Amino acid sequence: xxxxKRGTKKSKSAKKATAAAKKSPAxxxxxxxxxxxxxxxxxxxxxxxxxxxxxxxTIASDKSLQESLNVLRDRSxxxxxxxAALQSLQAATFSVIEFEPxxxxxxxxxxxxxxxxxxxxxxxxxxxxxREKDGYVQKRLLEGxxxxxxxxxxxxxxxxxxxxxxHAEAYPVAREILNAPPNPEAKREALRLLSADANxxxxxxxxxxxxxxxxxxxxxxxxxLQAVKPKRFQEQAREMLLDDKEYDDIQATALTAxxxxxxxxxxxxxxxxxxxVDELGKGKSAKVKKSAKRxxxxxxxxx
Amino acid sequence: xxxxxxxxxxxxxxxxFLIWSPTRCRxxxxxxxxxxxxxxxxxxxxxxxxxxxxxxxxxxxTTGAFAASLQLGVPVNGNWVEFFAAGxxxxxSVSLNDVQIQAKHGNGxxxxxxxxxxxxxxxxxNNLTPAERDRFIAAFAQLNNQGLGRFADFRDMHxxxxxxxxxxxxxxxxxxxxxxxxxxxxxxxxxASVALPYWRFDQGSPNIFKRDYLGESDNLGTVFFSATNxxxxxxxxxxxxxxxxxxxxxxxxxGVRTEAQTLALGTTYPNFRTMEGNxxxxxxxxxxxxxxxIGTAARDPLFFLLHCNVDRxxxxxQRANNRFNPAxxxxxxxxxxxxxxxxxxxxxxxxxxxxxxxxxTAPGGxxxxxxxxTAPGLSPRVRDSLDFQGxxxxxxxxxxxxxxxxxx
Numbered sequence: 001x002x003x004x005k006r007g008t009k010k011s012k013s014a015k016k017a018t019a020a021a022k023k024s025p026a027x028x029x030x031x032x033x034x035x036x037x038x039x040x041x042x043x044x045x046x047x048x049x050x051x052x053x054x055x056x057x058t059i060a061s062d063k064s065l066q067e068s069l070n071v072l073r074d075r076s077x078x079x080x081x082x083x084a085a086l087q088s089l090q091a092a093t094f095s096v097i098e099f100e101p102x103x104x105x106x107x108x109x110x111x112x113x114x115x116x117x118x119x120x121x122x123x124x125x126x127x128x129x130x131r132e133k134d135g136y137v138q139k140r141l142l143e144g145x146x147x148x149x150x151x152x153x154x155x156x157x158x159x160x161x162x163x164x165x166x167h168a169e170a171y172p173v174a175r176e177i178l179n180a181p182p183n184p185e186a187k188r189e190a191l192r193l194l195s196a197d198a199n200x201x202x203x204x205x206x207x208x209x210x211x212x213x214x215x216x217x218x219x220x221x222x223x224x225l226q227a228v229k230p231k232r233f234q235e236q237a238r239e240m241l242l243d244d245k246e247y248d249d250i251q252a253t254a255l256t257a258x259x260x261x262x263x264x265x266x267x268x269x270x271x272x273x274x275x276x277v278d279e280l281g282k283g284k285s286a287k288v289k290k291s292a293k294r295x296x297x298x299x300x301x302x303x
Numbered sequence: 304x305x306x307x308x309x310x311x312x313x314x315x316x317x318x319x320f321l322i323w324s325p326t327r328c329r330x331x332x333x334x335x336x337x338x339x340x341x342x343x344x345x346x347x348x349x350x351x352x353x354x355x356x357x358x359x360x361x362x363x364x365t366t367g368a369f370a371a372s373l374q375l376g377v378p379v380n381g382n383w384v385e386f387f388a389a390g391x392x393x394x395x396s397v398s399l400n401d402v403q404i405q406a407k408h409g410n411g412x413x414x415x416x417x418x419x420x421x422x423x424x425x426x427x428x429n430n431l432t433p434a435e436r437d438r439f440i441a442a443f444a445q446l447n448n449q450g451l452g453r454f455a456d457f458r459d460m461h462x463x464x465x466x467x468x469x470x471x472x473x474x475x476x477x478x479x480x481x482x483x484x485x486x487x488x489x490x491x492x493x494x495a496s497v498a499l500p501y502w503r504f505d506q507g508s509p510n511i512f513k514r515d516y517l518g519e520s521d522n523l524g525t526v527f528f529s530a531t532n533x534x535x536x537x538x539x540x541x542x543x544x545x546x547x548x549x550x551x552x553x554x555x556x557x558g559v560r561t562e563a564q565t566l567a568l569g570t571t572y573p574n575f576r577t578m579e580g581n582x583x584x585x586x587x588x589x590x591x592x593x594x595x596x597i598g599t600a601a602r603d604p605l606f607f608l609l610h611c612n613v614d615r616x617x618x619x620x621q622r623a624n625n626r627f628n629p630a631x632x633x634x635x636x637x638x639x640x641x642x643x644x645x646x647x648x649x650x651x652x653x654x655x656x657x658x659x660x661x662x663x664t665a666p667g668g669x670x671x672x673x674x675x676x677t678a679p680g681l682s683p684r685v686r687d688s689l690d691f692q693g694x695x696x697x698x699x700x701x702x703x704x705x706x707x708x709x710x711x
Binding site for chain 1: 469530535550584591596641
């Protein structure tokens with residue numbers, strides 16, 4: 001009886017799922033969806049949804065690509081529709097072979113939008129072009145950092161976008177921002193951009209050890225120092241672990257780094273450090289205890 | 304009496320892994336003292352499990368139903384007797400060696416031999432236990448080793464230059480299946496318990512986008528990690544950190560085709576592979592940041608979980624429509640496609656071929672070998688990716704399975 005009831009329920013559920021799939025907009029042909037997406041008589045929601053539905057319809061032909069680009073460029077179109085068009089076109093770029101004939105037109109259209117009045121659209125466009133290592137956009141972003149009246153996006157965003165293709169000319173600007181950051185986010189992003197710059201190691205070290213610094217800044221500095229000067233990082237991490245006034249989360253970061261990427265020989269023979277980690281593992285902080293446990297497990301010091 | 308049990312017909316501990324697809328195992332008597340029966344004492348094989356552990360089922364030959372236990376006559380002369388074991392669907396392992404395959408003599412309760420094993424299955428990333436999650440993250444962080452590790456090859460395999468080998472044509476799904484498998488095997492070389500998890504981009508995934516897991520994004524798109532998460536040291540292309548800004552509510556995603564809609568795209572591969580646009584492309588571009596552009600997507604570990612779900616959808620579609628056999632037309636999209644997208648073509652970069660029409664370099668070398676299967680070979684062809692469970696030909700089994708795609 002029970003089995004029969006269950007069977008019936010499952011069958012209804014399966015039928016419901018099939019019906020839902022049949023009714024769903026996905027059953028609309030890509031061409032039909034595209035017609036809705038580009039029809040100005042339709043509501044904003046309908047058009048945005050239709051764009052999202054069938055990305056490949058935007059590149060079904062040169063005509064459909066141009067229509068999509070027209071929607072994207074047209075400042076009189078609802079911004080939600082323009083953003084949906086951008087997202088759909090960008091999704092189509094993943095079908096590389098099919099997209100290739102339209103790639104140059106697409107990138108050219110995006111370059112036209114770097115000064116668009118809508119901040120969200122501008123930011124997304126700049127992101128796509130930055131990831132394409134677009135020289136024009138890199139130049140404009142750098143100019144905006146050097147002269148705020150020319151800024152296309154806030155400095156923290158510009159730094160983040162420049163980090164997709166780090167060039168040495170970005171380093172001096174990032175260092176300036178690090179020295180006199182307009183906000184905490186800009187300081188953070190400047191640090192990230194500089195993380196491949198071995199010359200910045202002393203700055204990373206200073207920030208990592210500074211207990212008055214923001215936790216995120218210290219964490220990024222630790223990661224950057226670990227990457228460019230691992231031996232120096234290990235020495236500093238050791239000091240931070242031995243310091244009983246150091247913050248828990250920073251000690252957990254130091255432990256995690258040593259456990260994952262530390263110099264096994266140097267760490268394993270450091271009895272003072274081992275004893276200290278053993279002690280930290282018995283402390284109150286869950287984060288430190290977790291990191292200490294993993295550390296002791298790796299270095300064979302479990303007691 | 305004592306017996307020896309081998310999984311994958313190997314004494315190697317690295318071979319003690321099972322999936323839903325059947326695995327060759329064998330048993331022999333190593334000490335016949337106390338054996339009862341004429342020349343072939345009856346031996347019962349079963350799995351010792353706990354409430355949350357993996358579980359295993361058995362059968363004698365290559366066909367037939369699996370059962371919780373299996374009775375075999377095993378000769379006292381020490382000759383091997385073969386049997387098949389598989390993970391019990393719905394009961395994957397949660398930790399290494401959490402199941403024991405054990406042997407008992409006749410109807411007795413005394414264990415005369417056992418071997419530990421793991422039912423290693425790709426799972427929904429949102430549902431991993433904290434321990435599974437931590438092991439996966441730690442293995443991934445070590446593979447990358449702050450941009451200096453083997454992961455750099457995987458980063459270099461998926462770039463704008465190489466993308467025509469992997470996108471926009473029928474080889475899209477086979478190439479990414481091989482790519483994920485190669486990465487997964489490298490992760491398993493670091494921690495054998497790890498299986499690549501998948502991100503259900505059509506479902507809320509509150510656990511994944513947290514600081515303890517793949518990180519939490521701020522409005523700028525900078526991803527933050529907890530102090531215990533080794534991904535805080537993630538570095539690719541010389542830059543520390545990950546950029547990822549969701550354009551959707553990660554607890555309730557919209558704008559990406561659901562699983563039901565994707566599976567309903569059609570019963571032939573040309574129809575199904577349109578999923579490359581939506582949900583695949585749409586899932587990528589549901590974020591700002593690295594993952595939303597083809598040349599930078601592999602900088603973000605989430606990329607591999609996204610593609611694992613794409614592959615799972617293909618696996619589910621294959622099962623629903625019986626599309627494992629490359630000889631069946633509807634299983635693939637045959638035609639005059641660019642090189643790397645036709646069934647007989649070898650796939651770059653594992654084939655090592657460079658220069659037009661292939662990319663100028665072939666990072667990473669051949670496919671990582673597996674201690675449990677031989678497929679898809681060191682230089683896989685497109686056709687080698689289809690029969691991933693070994694349904695058509697057992698040796699074609701690639702050694703992975705999904706938690707919601709059974710073998711039978």
